[in-house]
Amino acid sequence: MNTRSRYASRRTYLVPADLSELAGPFTGVVRLPVRLDWSEQRVYDLSDDSHVGLMYERVIREASHLDDLRAYLNRETLIRLWPHLYLPAQARKTWETRFRDLARAA
Template sequence: MRYADSRAYVVPESLDGLTGPASGVVELPPHLDWSEQHVYDLDDPAQAGLMYERVIREAASPRDLATYLNAERLARLWNRLHLPARVRRQWESAFPTLARTA
């Protein structure tokens, strides 16, 4: 069994609570991104996608998701995010509108 298949992922109760920044520069805390590249320019689509992938995979609480993700930006990025299949299924099951954006 792979790690991605056994770990718990956080899924928000509502996309409406995802009110993080949609643009600008964001620095993630070490519990979300312990790499050297922990600062992301959300105005660069590639960096925004990478940050969203990391936050979705590593979030420890719904607060992490609400702080760093923006619902409108998430919907625009969703089909380009590289996520473990299990976390993608969990999010799309909770929010079918995401699956329809793909």
């Protein structure tokens, strides 16, 4: 097992109390702050599902405050894209344990 996968399996991932808290944008263009995305991209066109998926993966993996999840994730979009998101196993398990809608969507 490499160091990165050991870290991902031990890391704590934030999860909101309810998916209805996720009221982030579902149209337009979003620029993530460096604390969530330190890549050169950081700007996501929400009309492109590949952009949205990448943005959601980064926010779920890197959020250090619940407000990050609330500000950048949208409930309906998350449920729609959930089966296609590439997430650490522990993050996916944490979210699916809390939200059966996501487990069913997977």
